[in-house]
Amino acid sequence: MDNAFIEIIGVSKSFGSVTAVDNISVSIRQGEFFSLLGPSGCGKTTLLRILGGLEMPGGGKVMIDGQDITHMPAHLRPTNMVFQNYAIFPHLNVEQNVAYGLRQQRLSREEQMEKVSSALSMVKLEGFEKRGADEMSGGQKQRVALARALIKRPKVLLLDEPLGALDKKLREEMQIELRMLQQQVGITFVFVTHDQEEALTLSDRVAVMDEGKILQMDSPRQIYERPSSRKVADFIGQMNLLEGVVQSVGKRVTVRTSALGEVSVSENDQAVDVGDSVTLAARPENLRLRADSEPGAVRVTLAASAFWGHTTYYRVTASDSETDSLDVAQQDYAGAGRAGDEAWLCFNPEDLLLLKY
């Protein structure tokens, strides 16, 4: 990337015999909201801590804004972190916590107060100056942690699962605020999360990690619509994964699956050969149920349904196979939706994604 602001080049880190980060290279643009997404233990937090200088990489190089910071200690780096448990200093009040990083700037008391109150208003905590650390809710602590980091005007803000400890409603609220805050301050955010919805909602780009490696790095839309592997498809959102065998190749690939029979799908740059075992991935919202037959529809039996508010999930099994079940998300299915009902499953072959790995 020409305009890379953060460059991670071939970085590795092991703890004993465990390789937490395995030769990872990432470039992040200035002002980007970049997420590291993956299950716990995938190395995302270790990579973030390497950026913050809290871990030293075993190999590789880290650059920020053209400066090699690979061996720079944490306290000299142009980065600040919002910790997973917020790490609010318990012996200091809100104001003292937020002002903690200002000591070396040797500001007058007035200048300092001004900075603190503008940082607090940025995170909507005006009037909380004298609150103690133990008198705040999780959401408020999180805002203090944000203000404390942002008051330093870092080149890069590192966020380690900052919303993980909040309840669902508050978390969704904070997601929106976080995104707005990032656009307002224009600081590059590197965000670690295991919550794929959160990563997709917030980010300009997402790197999906597993076992110390990056599986896919792309925009949220690309990751959602065009996962590059089974693992990513399975991890991001709900996905039906159908095993199949390639029957013929070309611009379109014919795959035989037990659930849907033979289907012709786009090649999707997967370079498959006849006889290969492949996976077809289909989003529940791209499948439809009809009460009556339709050309190309597959006969299925309803196994269960679940009302989700904005949609209803139906689990169906293809009539000639008990094991292959598919999930369909649909708001307007006309049938009664009782278990055991017969229905017709319709799909557009363009919505089926061919995956080799």
Next chain:
Amino acid sequence: MNSGTGVAARILGTYAVIYVAYLYIPVLFLPLFSFNDSIYISFPLRGWTMKWYETMLANDALHRALINSLKVGLATAFISTVLGILGARAVTRYRLPGQKPVVAIIMLPLVVPEIILAMALLMVILRAGGSLGLVSISAGHILLCVPFAMVVLMSRFEGFDRSLEEASYDLGENGWWTFWRVTFPNVLPGIVASLLLTFTISFDEFIMAFFLGSTEPTLPVFMWNQLRFPKLLPGVLALGACILIASVFIVLIAEWFRRRNTLDSQSGDVIIG
């Protein structure tokens, strides 16, 4: 069932009363008889007097013993707490090779009979050509007190969240400033507790002070010497009463300090702590 718990409660209540009485009534005899106008400890009291306190105040040997004890106590409290901080931080912060045996060896003086330690130290010091006195007593006391300091401080360091120090580094403070601004204030209650505990242990320690001391006794040794002469006994009682009041006073100060400290973190006028 009901009557059963009633009986149990009564037995427990009686036990508690007897326990507290056994614990405190003998102690209260000390100030009581220190005002008695007789050298014999027996009822009825002969009459009230302050003369034992006057003799105590006029007793130069006693003053020297008190100052000796304060010197030894303060030195012991300070040095063993500093050693305790370093040790507790090391074993709670890092995984060191052979850590468990090392901690066990540090804790050993807690279970080795003190008289064995005292005799062993005495032989070593004399063999090595060292001299006996306040320094050798302090050395013995530090050996006894470091395990206590370690126990108190280790629990404080363990309860202290490592990410707070990381947050401080992240916000631009180096190791020393992080220790001063984050670690120290958070382990301060442990440090105060360690100072008070080790001072108290040293202040009333007898065996080490007796074996490793010279002609200049500490207060417990001085008191023991006095006990051999019945006519000096009431003076010792007066001294004991004073020490009792002083210890209550110290506990109150410690408690006040602890409370003030927690309140401070909430009101706080100083931005940079």
